[in-house]
Amino acid sequence: MLITGTDGETINVRIAPNQPYQMDLTGAGTISILRQGIHFSVSETIVNSENGTQVYKYIPAKDFTGNDKVELVSNKTEENLSASNSGGCPGSSNTYTSSIGTKYTTIKITVSN
Numbered sequence: 001m002l003i004t005g006t007d008g009e010t011i012n013v014r015i016a017p018n019q020p021y022q023m024d025l026t027g028a029g030t031i032s033i034l035r036q037g038i039h040f041s042v043s044e045t046i047v048n049s050e051n052g053t054q055v056y057k058y059i060p061a062k063d064f065t066g067n068d069k070v071e072l073v074s075n076k077t078e079e080n081l082s083a084s085n086s087g088g089c090p091g092s093s094n095t096y097t098s099s100i101g102t103k104y105t106t107i108k109i110t111v112s113n
Contacts, residue, residue, distance in 0.1 A: 014110045017065055021109065025054040028103070029076025037068040037109065045072075060111045068109045076101050 015021050020042070025031050031045045031054060042059040056072060077100050 010106045021058045023056040028074040034073045035071040037070045039064045039068045070107045072105045074103045
């Protein structure tokens with residue numbers, strides 16, 4: 001299996017026919033399949049039962065060779081709490097910020113011998 005790509009924008013994968021591919025999505029937030037592949041028997045986001053991490057799993061259609069493409073979208077919320085406490089005096093403040101980031105990932109899959 002050959003995987004190349006930078007920071008999740010486009011990932012190129014080469015697998016053999018009938019070979020599964022899994023991509024670790026730990027820390028990616030909430031993942032959805034935006035555009036599904038065409039030539040698959042399995043294409044889904046799941047929780048790995050062995051270690052509890054989120055993964056994308058792809059298995060090509062039986063004996064398929066050629067190209068397929070899947071597009072994923074992840075939404076991740078980051079929350080920060082900043083506290084400024086002057087001994088509990090009036091004027092002490094807490095600042096809470098929340099930001100949502102959306103990231104699109106295209107997985108280009110080549111299935112060949």
